[in-house]
Amino acid sequence: MEITFLKESEREYHSVATRSDGVSIWVSGVGRWIGLPHDFAHFIVEQGLGLQYGFWGQVALGALWPQIKIVSGRQKPHAKERSEVLLRENKKCISHAEVMVRVFNEITEQQIDANWDATYKELKGCREVPKGPKITFEKALVDEICDRIRKEKGRWLNLPVGQSITVKWKVPAPKRP
Secondary structure, X not given: OEEEEEEOOOOOEEEEEEXXXXXXXXXXXXXXXXXXXXXXXXXXXXXXXXXXXXXXHHHHHOOOOOOEEEEEOOOOOOHHHHHHHHHHHOHHHHXXXXXXXXXXXXXXXOOHHHOHHHHHHHHHHHOOOOOOOOOOOOHHHHHHHHHHHHHHHHHHHHOOOOOEEEEEOOOOOOXXX
């Protein structure tokens, strides 16, 4: 899935994602952000941790929230019902992804990641993933995610209004039973 984050103003953005089924969706910018849009932070953290059922993983699978509009492509039959099932069954996964994004943003903003013991203390309560294996927070992985947040924040802050950044969602879709 390809995701484009468009800077509408210094404080507003939206995203356009094109899923593997050819459907393109528009996502209004939501959430508090300090320099880096909230949905962009979701992308970095979810991809970095391999969270298949976070916000972008569910979007890739066909979930639609109220802030999402289809802009092109044709939905598969029963897409609305499938979206409702995804959202209902993965509600805890979204909550977990929100917590992870908040914690990584705090670690990065407050530069806690300069101290591994303090960083690990912040993260250790977040290891239980509602679906999937328990997360093992290794220093190299945490450093990589924090570095990416800083890098993309700098890129975003220097991006002129009206310009965009495009990324690719690479977390594999979960296997269906």
